[in-house]
Amino acid sequence: MEFITELFQYMTRNWDLLLDLAIEHLIMVLIGVGMALVVGVTLGIICARFKKVAGVILSIANIIQIIPSLALLAILMVYFGLGFYTVVVGLFLYSLMPIIRNTYVGLKEVDKSISEAGRGLGMTSMQLLSKVQLPLALPFLMAGLRVAAVIAVGVAALAPMIGGDGLGREIFAGINTMNDIRIYAGAIPAALLAIFADVILGFFEKYTKRKTSPAT
């Protein structure tokens, strides 16, 4: 009980610092996942269009995913040096796989007869993609984005190891000074951020799913 009051006191005393760290944390995640979204969706579309490339792209993304996050960040540090952007690149790479895979699966799942109807009515391939196939793949894509975002919030906590900031700074400060209150002061907001991302994106996922429910 005493511990909780102390933690609460610490957090209220330092709320401006914690808020700054949380915002920074969020920005890293947003940039990393945002980039992954653009690149991942593009690669997902390429996978769905060209079967031969699909294997290559998906295996590479899979390999990246398998590397432990700390190791990946360490490797990136060798090439990009310490700092904010190294973290962002790490988050970007880590978020790619769920987004590529889900875009690919979502596009594959689009009913062939619906695509044929679009083509038969005179849509160009771009129109078919933007007006029919992507909107129908959206629930899958959103699920991928959700997974990517939750993972990224977790991985971003490692940022201070390679010179980044964010809530990880508070956690590592706590570890270094053997101060468990500071560890919690960093970890709890980080966990809340992850839950927050999960709930918000989960809501959008459900919303898109309702919109695209099949026609039978």
Added chain:
Amino acid sequence: MIQLKAVEKRYDDGFVALKDINLELHSGHINVLIGPSGCGKTTTMKMLNRLINPTSGEIYIKDKEISTMNPVELRRQIGYVIQHIGLFPHMTIAQNVSVVPKLLKWEKGKTKERVDELLEMVGLDPSIYRDRYPSELSGGQQQRIGVIRALAAEPDIILMDEPFSALDPISREQLQNELVDLQKKVKKTIVFVTHDMDEALKIADRIIIMQEGTIVQNDTPEEVLRRPKNDFVRDFIGTNRLHKSDELPPLQELLNEKMVTADMNMGFARAVSVMRRQKVDSLLVVNEEKRLEGYVSIFDVIDNYEEEAMSLADILKRVEHVLTRDQTVEEGLTLMTEHQLSYVPVIGENETLLGVITRGTIVVDERYVHTNS
């Protein structure tokens, strides 16, 4: 309007889907392409909007060779209704119907008017259905939308790929009727693919029967029925229309037990009233034991109408032609044909009346359509 000249389709694996197809499709008519699966009917249809390209040969639409046209623009001029309905589930009904007008960059107001007009044409109230999603509609309603989506941009040609095959029999029947009615109004050139001979006979102006990539017969439904070109066509009509013809069910099965009978002592006024209400022109007269005594026609009754003391017993005529329970349907048919009868009573032991068989019940049982003719 549509002409195919020496069209051939050969796939990379050597399979020849179409061999030397020469075909002219009639403008303003429903042209039905029919045949067993793999006969090339769908391939032929999909060549018309270049979803499939021929290996060799030429296809002309309005005197233009279509391989010289941009496929996307060609398709926007041709309506297309697919087998699995293929509505876009994420778009409302109005958005689905206006896909092609939007692609053609119609004005918004014009598109909206057109959507409402089309919805009304198929009996769906625009104010209710405009903003619904396809999943909120029944299968039959969905395919109505599929059909009007194809009509939206007022194409002269509409391709329909087994459009009603996924529907339940009742909806299918309804949509076939509606299509025939609709066609009377819109007079499009419709190319309709099916494997169902009943459907073809019902809706077609022209039936094009295909087999293994060739056209076997291209005629009106009447001609196809009367003069099937060869055994394949005969079989094809037959398998769909006479599929159990070698196994005739007993008379019992076609027996109509709801014939209109009357008692011997019924007065004429009542007899007329019964006939009027039942919409028949004669009554079978039976005694208390249901024994068939004879029949009276409306004319006999009216001739004697003034004789209030008389009853049916006084004017009935003997039934000359009856069938017994163990006779066959063919014997009944022969009897009706020879003596120009519209029905024959069927009697059991002690001449009790069991029922009648009529031309109607036999013709309705489609297995007999051809044995009858």
